Amino acid sequence: MTTFAQAILSGTAQGAIYALLALGFVIIYKATHVISFAQPALMVIGGLFSYHFSAVFGLPFWPSLFIAILLGAGLGMLIERLALRPMIGKPVFTLAIITIGVDVVLRVLANRYIGADSRALRYPGGSERYEFLGLALSHRQVTIIVVTLITVVSLALFIRYAKAGLAMRATALDQETALAQGVKVGAMFALAWAIAGGLAAIAGTFIATGSGGIEQDTWIIALKALPAIIIGGLDSLQGAVIGGLAVGIIEQITAVYQAAYLPFLGTNFSLVAPYALMFVVLLIRPYGLFGTKEVERV
Amino acid sequence: MLTVKNVEVVYNDVIQVLRGVSLTVEKGRITALLGANGAGKTTLLRAVSGLLDIHDGEVTKGRIELNGRAVHTWPPAKIVSAGLGQVLEGRRVFAEFTVEENLRIGGHTRRSGLHESIEEIYHLFPVLKERRRRTAGYLSGGEQQMLAMGRALVAQPDVILLDEPSLGLAPRIVQQIKDLVVQVNQERGTTVLLVEQNAMMALSIAHQGYVMEQGKIVMDDAAANLMENEDIRDFYLGRGELSTSYRNLKHYKRRKRWLS
Numbered sequence A: 001m002t003t004f005a006q007a008i009l010s011g012t013a014q015g016a017i018y019a020l021l022a023l024g025f026v027i028i029y030k031a032t033h034v035i036s037f038a039q040p041a042l043m044v045i046g047g048l049f050s051y052h053f054s055a056v057f058g059l060p061f062w063p064s065l066f067i068a069i070l071l072g073a074g075l076g077m078l079i080e081r082l083a084l085r086p087m088i089g090k091p092v093f094t095l096a097i098i099t100i101g102v103d104v105v106l107r108v109l110a111n112r113y114i115g116a117d118s119r120a121l122r123y124p125g126g127s128e129r130y131e132f133l134g135l136a137l138s139h140r141q142v143t144i145i146v147v148t149l150i151t152v153v154s155l156a157l158f159i160r161y162a163k164a165g166l167a168m169r170a171t172a173l174d175q176e177t178a179l180a181q182g183v184k185v186g187a188m189f190a191l192a193w194a195i196a197g198g199l200a201a202i203a204g205t206f207i208a209t210g211s212g213g214i215e216q217d218t219w220i221i222a223l224k225a226l227p228a229i230i231i232g233g234l235d236s237l238q239g240a241v242i243g244g245l246a247v248g249i250i251e252q253i254t255a256v257y258q259a260a261y262l263p264f265l266g267t268n269f270s271l272v273a274p275y276a277l278m279f280v281v282l283l284i285r286p287y288g289l290f291g292t293k294e295v296e297r298v
Numbered sequence B: 001m002l003t004v005k006n007v008e009v010v011y012n013d014v015i016q017v018l019r020g021v022s023l024t025v026e027k028g029r030i031t032a033l034l035g036a037n038g039a040g041k042t043t044l045l046r047a048v049s050g051l052l053d054i055h056d057g058e059v060t061k062g063r064i065e066l067n068g069r070a071v072h073t074w075p076p077a078k079i080v081s082a083g084l085g086q087v088l089e090g091r092r093v094f095a096e097f098t099v100e101e102n103l104r105i106g107g108h109t110r111r112s113g114l115h116e117s118i119e120e121i122y123h124l125f126p127v128l129k130e131r132r133r134r135t136a137g138y139l140s141g142g143e144q145q146m147l148a149m150g151r152a153l154v155a156q157p158d159v160i161l162l163d164e165p166s167l168g169l170a171p172r173i174v175q176q177i178k179d180l181v182v183q184v185n186q187e188r189g190t191t192v193l194l195v196e197q198n199a200m201m202a203l204s205i206a207h208q209g210y211v212m213e214q215g216k217i218v219m220d221d222a223a224a225n226l227m228e229n230e231d232i233r234d235f236y237l238g239r240g241e242l243s244t245s246y247r248n249l250k251h252y253k254r255r256k257r258w259l260s
Helices: A002-032 A039-056 A061-087 A092-114 A139-161 A163-173 A175-180 A185-208 A218-232 A237-261 A273-284 B041-049 B076-081 B099-106 B114-124 B126-130 B141-154 B171-187 B199-205 B223-228 B230-237 B246-259
Strands: A129-132 A135-138 B002-011 B015-025 B030-035 B057-066 B084-087 B159-163 B191-196 B208-213 B216-222
Touching: A002 A039, A002 A135, A002 A139, A002 A163, A002 A185, A002 A218, A002 A237, A039 A061, A039 A092, A039 A185, A039 A218, A061 A092, A061 A185, A129 A139, A135 A139, A139 A163, A139 A185, A139 A237, A163 A175, A163 A185, A163 B099, A175 A185, A175 B076, A185 A218, A218 A237, A218 A273, A237 A273, B002 B041, B015 B030, B015 B041, B015 B057, B015 B191, B015 B208, B015 B216, B030 B041, B030 B171, B030 B199, B041 B057, B041 B076, B041 B084, B041 B159, B041 B191, B076 B084, B084 B141, B099 B114, B099 B141, B114 B126, B114 B141, B114 B171, B126 B141, B141 B159, B141 B171, B171 B191, B171 B199, B191 B199, B199 B223, B199 B230, B208 B223, B216 B223, B223 B230
Parallel strands: B030 B191, B030 B208, B084 B159, B159 B191
Antiparallel strands: A129 A135, B002 B015, B002 B057, B208 B216
């Protein structure tokens, strides 16, 4: 039982990172109806911003994270302005493909920077562990969960109550009517990208503090957000959070139990497990657990 | 005051919908714009409010002035800030928003006094105050129309465009909406451009009326005169007696006369 609870707890910490990434996907999708495949690059580059300010410029961890969030948001806006704004009105499929191109370009640049090393960010909180009822969480895991919680709650409050949040939701519901109210729809797209970029930078920073740091193929982690948003529902913010956590937890549980109970699935099946769960959700509720029932391609 | 001068609008670079439309909406008055489906009424409103762009349309000729400033090249947000409110056809309330959120987004361009402005709207439409926390999508059609009007008025526009406010509403509700339009015009001094298929309703409250057909203004006169006009009575208001069959022939001739 303790093993199971521990798996859920550790999974939550990992899932929090996926949740941040998934939120970025969903916010862009809701505002623009485009699935942005540029999230992996935003995550890696966001993590590298933190790394650079902390390891190269010698700033402490938290200021580096703060700067990385701002730069990540700026990068998101830049992508929107340069690559996507000129294509407004084109089919969303075209826009989705453009984001893949943007992702590739940015990752090539990032890999230039990374080089052959692993760029690991030293986590400032030390390596002590918190023990509680036989369960253990590292300082880093607790920080990830707390920061994610704060981020998600403030984002939810912003979207619910702030003027810009309201305008963003209005844009997502009906662009023409939003325009008729004087909402600058283009600015709302930029805002969505900025938020997604900022969230990705937080996720990237925490990944950089992990055991592997950031390597050439760390971007693959961001793809875990895809099963997360499909499980949660493409257009649901709480779905993104819950989907992200679900992916983290299922991964952890599979990692703990699969070797003992389902050995024929081979090693490292935990990497596949989120996609298996996604498959099951797609069969039962194709629009996700919290998504709107609607048929849309891509 | 809103002036449209000789405006031409083309969609998708090839489909010409407005061919030289001119009209004047006098300050503080209600101006009715009548016309059959496809005459170009909604297109004219889009041209005024800057919403052509997202429909791939463009003003290719002429100018549109709002309070003396040429606005036909402006983006919609700037036009709204300059004092133009619009109620789109079919109401288009944000169905998932509450009534109050709908009103708040209506005041998006306001920098201050949003709360007072919303209270004024509640005063004007008391039913909205009762329903302020309700989801807008579950309101009745009449209430949604009031909400759409209220939303457009929160920004305290000088000129408001109403696109078929009577669409799909029961006659009694239409009566109520009509009275509200008059009330808004008189109490707040808001200039109204009212686009309607319900010609009787529109002309009964308007000061001035325009009739559009196939992308042109074919008639304009004081609303009272239009009510008496033979053609208008024939095509839009209906006569008391049954039409005889040769009227159809005359219809064709009239159209020709109008279009020439």
